[in-house]
Amino acid sequence: MKKILVIEDQAPMRRNLALMLEMEGYTVATAENGRIGVEAALRDKPDLVICDVMMPELDGHGVVQTLRGESSTATLPFIxxxxxxxxxxxxxxxxxxxxxxxxxxxxxxDLLAAVESRLARAEAVEARVQEAASNGSFHPDFSSHEPLMSFGLTNREAEVLLWVAQGKSNADVAAILGMSEKTAKQHLGSIFAKLGVENRNAAALQAVEVLGRPRKG
Known part of the structure; x- marks a missing residue:
């Protein structure tokens, strides 16, 4: 059973979100502000976090930055x-x-669709990493897109592939990199051609394999 952490300072909203998720069979924990939410996430290791942006003590941006900086929660799905x-x-x-x-x-x-989609993406990425890890120790480093340029990609294509390798959708990539979704799709098509693959899962697997290699210097 998947565990979801809801971080929301407005009590009625927090209770409503928890109820909707519990009715779908999820285990739900709640926190009333960002500071408590970070503590709960690090302690309880939920499968996904839903977090308000504007909160006292620590806002949502601070929460996600903190969790992304911890190895145990670095890839935790976050809405x-x-x-x-x-x-x-x-x-x-x-x-x-x-x-x-x-x-x-x-x-x-909308809530359930987002939760189901992000949990499914996280499982797919984990499956790819586990497949690549089957030959030994494997720890992909997502801190830089530069190693991906070894595929013959442009700088922008390498940036796109870095996020795709982390399970991001075309819409996600477009928002992150400040481009249209159409442009993101065009970059991805070029990436497929250069890697000789037909889908994003195959491209992502090649990417995580490269990102898991020891880096010089």
Whole structure:
């Protein structure tokens, strides 16, 4: 049973989100501010975090930055909740490491679709990493896209592939890198051609294999 941590300072919203998720069979833990949320995430190791952006003590951007800086939670699926839908704010959240972004008030179908999608992506990435790790110790380093340029990719294509290797969708990549989704798809098509693959899973597997190699210097 998947465990979800909801970090939200508004009690009615927090209870509503928890109820919707519990009715779908998820185990839900809650936290009323960012500081408590970080402590809960590091202690309880949930499978996914849903976090408000504007909160006292530590806002959502601070929460995701903190969790991305810890090895145990660096790849934890993370969904932001916000009352704002400005694209620049979305981009900031994605750059900090969020996987998805839902605007309040969130309806049940959108919430569950986002949760299911992010859990499925996390499982798919983990499966790829485990497959690549079957031959020995394997620790992909996602800190730089430069090793991916060894495939003959342009700088921008390597940036796109770095995020795809971490399970990001085309829309995610577009938001993170400040491009249109159409441009992200075009880059991905070029990446497929250069790698000689037909889908994003195959491209991501090649990427994590390269990112798992020891780096010089």
């Amino acid at each position: 932001f909740l916000t009352a704002r839908s400005d694209k620049a704010d979305v981009r900031i959240g994605m750059n900090f490491g969020a996987d998805d972004y839902l605007v309040k008030p969130v309806n049940r179908d």
